[in-house]
Amino acid sequence: MESSANRKKTKIVTTTVWRPVSTQANSSEDCMMNDQVSAELELDNQVGEVQDIMSNSVSDNERARVEAGAANEVVASEHTSSSVLKKDDGDLLAEGSMSSGEKHSIRIEAAAPMIRFIREKENSTWKKIEEEIGVKIIFPPGKKEYITIEGISAECVTTASEKFQILIKEVIKSPALNYTHFVSLPLAIHPQLVEKLFHFQNSILGISSKNEVTCLDDDNNQDTSDEESREIPSDRAHVVAVNLKAEEGNKNPKAGPPRASKSSKLDEKTTALSALGIDKSIFIKPKTFHLTVLMLKLYNKDLVDVAANVLQSLSSKIMHALDGQPVAVRLKGLDCMRGSFAKARVLYAPVEVIGGEDRLLRACQVIIDAFTEAGLVLEKDARQKLKLHATVMNASHRKRNKYSRRADTFDARGIVEQFGSEEWGEYLIREAHLSRRFVYDENGYYQCRVSIPFPEKSE
Template sequence: MLTCRTLFRLDRVLWYTSRCVKSTPESFRIMSFRGKAEKSSKNHKTVNLVWRPMSTQSSSIVAEAGNEVQEAGQCSMSSTQAVVNDTTHKHSVSLEVGASLMKFIRGKEGTTQMKLEEETGVKIILPSSRNEDHIIIEGGSVDCVTKASERISTIVDEVVRSPSLDYSHFISLPLAIHPELVEKLVNFQNSVLGNHSMAVDEQDDKANRPTTTGVAVELKANSETNQVNVDVKSIPVVSYKPKAKGTSSSTLLEMGIEKSIFIKPNTFHLTVLMLKLWNKDRVNAARDVLKESISPCVMDALDNRPIFIRLKGLDCMRGPLAKARVLYVPVEEIGDEGRLLRACQVITDAFVKAGLVLEKDAKQSLKLHATVMNARHRKRKDKRKNKMETFDAREIHKQFGNEDWGEYLIPEAHLSQRFVFDQSGYYRCCASIPFPGEHRA
């Protein structure tokens, strides 16, 4: 009889499992627990919960309590039910939200989290580490856990589409791999900021110093008074050329020009596409698109030939030079065949098809440019003051408006992570695909 009852219970567990596997969405990470029963003073069973991750393809749980087997199955697509004791049922779900979105679910001083818990009757457990992507929602019923999950999904959708969440990654065409171009950018910044003036002054001083082979002044010592008499008439009169007058620091500040708005030379690049990849799943999906899906198509768009560009001049992105926000170097494809733009369009279309591009970004036309100054990067020393949104680029344009920056090979495309850098100083590369041709040293 005992054997028959055991087989019957196991059969029911398998039946629960087969039903739940079909209905479990991949976007959820189901959590289960294994408990050990202890006797309490009131003669009923309690369970010490130890949480452990479970496969998303199975939401059936078996909790062991002493020698007894308790059955638990998923009651809806977004929750897991487990028997804790004779009268209490526990429902929980793990959602992959993304580390960068945790602050929006928490809200200022935890207000958003507390409001959600109060209105839905659940407990929201946020991770203690800033690098974790999952949250756990616990509740007494399937309905309340499902409702809380839907509310959090709505918050995520709203945040992702708003400027509150900055872009985390982008597709870049690195240019900083060319040392001669990096050197030109360094010289450009030093010239605008006036950092070269001290070295120029020292060279001018050395060039203007008189060359003498003897002592220009005759000294006569008086042994009685221990004084030195100097013949003033014998001191030569030396004249120096006036120092070149550069732009003072106060004038630069009035123009809104400071070092923080210059692009770091080691990060110089062309931007193909901006991305918001707020969790690990989206980052992995972007890697797969770039490395596995589109490489042959990109090669075809480039006709399997190396692609070279020319950087020449300096221009303002929008508005007048007197109130510039972005100053950039125009890009021209050598040969003017349109191969580079075709390859960039192949990349963009693949990421749009994969659902990794926001709708507003997918509709924008691509204008390849190499940014050298951006007012948005300005650092505020006083947080109480609004940072200046523009700078006066008229003098810079007069000097560098026709600058020839040179011709360069584009060897590859990167999935770059913003705000994180590798040892070379360039953005961290999450994935890359090569372009035809070899890099010229």
């Protein structure tokens, strides 16, 4: 018979799922824009980074099997002892601790963007955990979705793990950490509206070619220059903004100098716009145009699956809230979210629900309440009151290099003078999506996890 010293030990891996703290929405709070633009205004340098936002976590069924003791995943290793750490439902994904000789370790799973945020923005906090408890926190290279905590005893590793997961919960609440998903009402499904938005951007930027305008919808072609530092008198820049009409140019193939003149004028307009804080990167991409119902932070696969199930379960309730009748919106004019047009952060088209907004707001509230009850909404977001709006320009989307120091505002006075009474049109709301930010489908709209239909014909 083999001695106990020669027996192989096993490591049983357990996982638990973190969910954000939430409360019921309070409609008596001050009216705030549900697009969470105030949070987004602080996220300028993160937009290009957040591409892979869901952790490779195990499913609830797998977790249940582990806790039941059936079909456990067992990893054999020589001369290794192990322990199983059971976490409360509030904890993020964590694996059981293991020791080798005098070294003990535990792995905590989380999405790569969150790990990167903690490593870079919360370095003083996790370093304090290391110093106080006497452990080492190891961040993985690349986009691996876990961190490892090592220590000389199981007790210190467990204590450090608990403190680190408290840090994760606090980070989730931070406005500096991106939202990953949102519930959207797509408007880009209407081609005529998309064309109007391209014309709007074209007119402001002074681009006459439709092919050039299409570049506005491509992240890779967005302006990253640092022309803000070039000073132009504000009165001259304002006049340029009001009169940004596409130039016809000289079509005579023998006329060389006019071509140079046209290019020079376009450069002058670009420079003038830069002085106003306007460049093509702050325009909303027309093919993503939408209304926002609710912003979400779903930083692992389990949370995304829960959110998808919640939205799919609401189909009949949405139909009831809409009285089984189609709902359409009218977009007219422009307004800014806060402050003045001279120092605008967000420019949007106000939304009027045709026939009164009660039905559409009722339907949206059904969605908000269901997601809140499921524990998927942050407490501060649950307190906000919905006001539907369609954003056309957002300074927080500005592309910039590391030397840029320009404030996140732009002068929208000329734009409002030219487009302040714009009739954008009337459009049917056909469906609601659980949309993933920063990832797009073949049509250019946000990747859809699930969708539910709105009525298109009267019952």
